[in-house]
Amino acid sequence: MDEQRPEDDTALQAWAAQYRHFAAFECPQDPLYVAICEAIAGLPELLTLMAAAPATQRRPNLLLAALQDQLLAGEEAHSLADYYPSLGGARAPDAELPALLLDFVRRRRTALTELLATRSTQTNECGRCAVLWPALQAVAAATGGQDLALLDIGSSAGLTLGVDRYRYDYGRFQRGAPAGPELPTIACDWLGEAPPPAEAPAWRLVERAGLDPAPVDLQDEAAVRWLRACLWPHDRERARRFEQAVALARAEGPAVRRADDCLAAIEPWLDALAPGVQPVLFNSWVLAYFDPAALADYQARLLRLVRERGIAWLCAESPALHGAGLAAPPAPPADPGAATLWSLSWAAPTAALQRRALAWSHPHGRWLQWLER
16 A cells, blocks of 8 residues: 555645546546546545555546446445446436535445455456557568467456457448457547558467456456446447457457466466467556556566567557657547557567557547558
């Protein structure tokens, strides 16, 4: 637990600023979350809940998920649920929301505190696969490898491992698996002038696995409810494709295993791969939760594996988290405050380390702008 005390005015001011920033720049399209964040920012009693979370998890989306989890659990009826489309609510945010929010927190404070102390935000957003699909095309082109082995770090329930099982609608064109009634179809606006990727993928996944310090067991309904709670309540299309992706992952069986030290588990995974398979390590919206020392260690060890073991490293994070030596143009105006930068690092057998910015995207894959070379 961080030494910062909840009664510290400096801490409260910093946490309030976090919620206001989240409302303005990270969830402006969700009126309910904007209103809740603004309410929390003005209520010190709610801000003090942040102290229950580990320092690296003290982010607004963790408390937002905890609130929705307790509403989804349905242990007691409460009028706060009337605002949540995810619970069938249709009430727009109004002047009564802050008081109802405070009342719900007081009733469920013990359970909320427990969630904040023990959970992490594990959205496991399969919408990002709309960018991962063409990124794997770029891996195949850069490395010459057709048979790919995908390892997802911080994989949660492993839904991104189904990247080749989903259908993608980019507006002007479609890619991915053939359309089907129970198949997730992910809509993603293809921005800019870059040509679309080839219709037939130049790669195939021959191995897929995930590593996570706390993987989600898809047979555990409470664990799946937590993943639902991490989704934003207004986005019913996102919720629908989540349920479809969960059903597919359950049918395919577990591919994510627990690893207290994910970095230490990478080389044994590499050692077990068949000859000729190109390993691809992927992380998305994971590094924001690392402290500076852990982040520097992760970046250094991944780049060493690129040079020494020939892995291709796909990184989908905020720009500052990719490490040195990567040049990227400015984010597009579609959503510059929360845009995700995608990069590829690889090393050919006879070439030095190479790093390339591939794309900008919405954090949940609603749009992407591929960067032409």
